[in-house]
Amino acid sequence: MRNFTYYTPTEVIFGRNAEEQTAALIKKYGGRKILVHYGGGSVKRSGLLDRICTQLTNEGIEYILLGGVVPNPRLSLVHEGIELCRREGIDLILAVGGGSAMDSAKAIAYGTPYEGDVWDFFCGKAKPATALPVGVVVTNPATGSEMSDSCVITNEADKDKRGYSSPLGRCRFAISNPELTFTLPPYQTAAGVADIMMHTMERYFSNDMDMALTEALAEALLRTMKENAYKVLANPTDYTARTQIMWGGSLAHNGLTECGMLRDWANHKMEHELSGMFDVTHGAGLTALWPTWARYVYKSNIQRFVRFAVNVMGVPADPANPEAVALKGIEAMESFYKDIKMPVNLPELLGRPVTEAEIAELARRCSHDGTITVGNLRVLTQEDIAAIYRLANQ
């Protein structure tokens, strides 16, 4: 069993009308003049942004608005946010939205007190010594950024999407009201579920097989997400089902499902290249790769895939035929992706096959010009990565 650190200090306020506590939490965590960071239409159309601003005004909290965050949030807006925070003397950032707003807020929080370029952290050139406090009002459960230590930013100038993780990236508070997710379109809902499940699958598909509690918790979470995905797609205002997905999104990526185990993370790294190059929805990029990845790597740890098949996907156990069970589990997951109308290969994701030149470029970027490998269950070289993109292209 691997040693681990578990540190999830975020105060989560969960349930109906939770957003009414926003101003109180801002004050609790020291916010006097804050940046409210958000995306585009939905938080305005829904009236959520207005309600929060009214609350801030009523409670005497000064605020500056910075909207315009887009999916695969961009470095240029992060730079703009950093300038704004410095100029205005901002002491807390409140993100209102999904993963993009939250991740952009985290990057601004890292960059504001740092003298250099915040992109340094994403390139591994520097580590932040401090960060502004961040709080979030979550409207899209997917990235788990509300409890995770990570954020992912796209440097749009060179289509480079990179993540950075640090304990300083943990939000001070997260406000999650499942009712705010009722209006999510089916595609966003399904992509969110895919991302949530993948956050735990990236941890579960490990060669470490001796952490029974973590494995059992991961399986419980994955089963619950799968069951409730069908429910929320059938009935978008099913509060109980939305609750499971939203809380699952927080737990899937807060570290709980990795304790004692070495993570894999290959699918995310390969997907980040797709998002960087083609600006696709992250969750959809993940499902377009996973079945191919799984069939490419399963022989490296058949027992892990057997356990997934039986304990998560409900495939009947058959100890005499482990490989058949493992493959049935992958097939069942692929069927689930199809059921929730997520793509299961690259042509379905992009509307066309990728070219050989694009495959080469994706693999080159993902492997940092062949200087790094990705994944741990099976270590993938530049050639392996290219092979997976190519197999996913069929």
Next chain:
Amino acid sequence: MRNFTYYTPTEVIFGRNAEEQTAALIKKYGGRKILVHYGGGSVKRSGLLDRICTQLTNEGIEYILLGGVVPNPRLSLVHEGIELCRREGIDLILAVGGGSAMDSAKAIAYGTPYEGDVWDFFCGKAKPATALPVGVVVTNPATGSEMSDSCVITNEADKDKRGYSSPLGRCRFAISNPELTFTLPPYQTAAGVADIMMHTMERYFSNDMDMALTEALAEALLRTMKENAYKVLANPTDYTARTQIMWGGSLAHNGLTECGMLRDWANHKMEHELSGMFDVTHGAGLTALWPTWARYVYKSNIQRFVRFAVNVMGVPADPANPEAVALKGIEAMESFYKDIKMPVNLPELLGRPVTEAEIAELARRCSHDGTITVGNLRVLTQEDIAAIYRLANQ
């Protein structure tokens, strides 16, 4: 689904040699002159206390020692610790031990900055405005105090055992090395497992049936504890199995297994009266009551007991006979308690039956002279409580 707050800020350092990080964590959380609080023989005999003290000296951290914590930790020692902390200007308390040392440390942390008597908090007469920071080196996984918000103290003058819970009672850090639990005797190991499981069972046995994720996580945890209980009792130095129990102890009581659900807590409240009056081991007091409690209340929510039977205890599902399944689940749990050599009634716990006068006194205290009820799955009056003690006496 009930609204909830989830707040578990404790930094957990888990694994082999984790205790070597003690001084670093004390410094991280601002400790310059600390109180080291512990029990009796085992942390001295094992050399753990010496190793920690050497580390503190080497790292230039001043410390004062206060040992002598006993199971069902006592208010008189808490008072002594408070005086010591005030006199010496202590800025952090380090507990080295099990639940008793941790809980005693928390109580000292509450009491030091408070002008009145710390017992006020346990009686509901006052709420702490602040508390000294507490860190722990865990040697006995049972109470979950390392991540929980609660602590339980016995006012030995009138045999009154009471708990107090507050976000201020969350430890800053917890150091958990399963190797430190290898020397726990079988009885303490089994009582610890019983307590761990009960922390989650007190939450799981709820009439709220709409929080699928929390339920599934609770079931996963309970199954894992049960399986690994047999392993650690068969082989006390099984590191992997000790790991599951130790990490399970932290998660069972940190709030994870109650999110969205109303807790019951009747067994703990009835057991506290037993511990207060007879100074028994808490986990053993719990197992002596639970089968009787379960049979007394199960008709209030047969479906919950069915789910427990099938998903935790492995009883075959039989939708046509829910009551039979529910009862088989209770029976299976009782058998598990017997397997791990825990008592399943009061005569087994105490070596003699309790008297009618004692039953009346236990029920009087537990119900605060009939002014409060306990439990939620079934609300228990003073008469119900007496009936359960009486049935557990046979």
